[in-house]
Amino acid sequence: MLPVLHFTAQEALLGRFRSGVCLSMVSSCLAFIVMSASIVLIIQFVHDHNISPGGKACFGIYFAVYFAVCARMIWTELVALPTFLLRCLRCASTSEKTLPSEQMTVRPLSAQPPIP
Numbered sequence: 001m002l003p004v005l006h007f008t009a010q011e012a013l014l015g016r017f018r019s020g021v022c023l024s025m026v027s028s029c030l031a032f033i034v035m036s037a038s039i040v041l042i043i044q045f046v047h048d049h050n051i052s053p054g055g056k057a058c059f060g061i062y063f064a065v066y067f068a069v070c071a072r073m074i075w076t077e078l079v080a081l082p083t084f085l086l087r088c089l090r091c092a093s094t095s096e097k098t099l100p101s102e103q104m105t106v107r108p109l110s111a112q113p114p115i116p
Contacts, residue, residue, distance in 0.1 A: 001031050006073050039063075 005027050008019045019027065046059055071078075 001034060002070050002073060005031055006077070009077065 005019075005024070007013055009024050011018050042059065042063075046056060051059075
């Protein structure tokens with residue numbers, strides 16, 4: 001699931017077909033829910049069954065490697081997240097101060113350039 005989210009968010013790979021911000025956020029939240037449920041189920045399985053300490057160590061190593069690979073894959077997104085959130089907050093604060101009519105500039109028809 002994470003590789004699909006990662007690659008569909010890359011503008012360099014998909015150009016104009018990449019996932020939008022809203023879709024990426026919803027997909028990331030759903031991925032987080034699925035991964036959390038998987039972790040809980042694995043912990044319950046290991047706890048309920050009489051797994052040897054060696055088996056528990058294998059689960060732990062696998063989890064650590066999987067977590068490291070996932071973190072490395074989404075590292076660029078994690079680093080860019082604070083900047084994105086600050087930009088969203090700035091955008092929200094400026095949009096409250098200006099009216100939509102102040103954001104658009106309308107030129108009269110006489111000022112329009114001629115159509116070639």
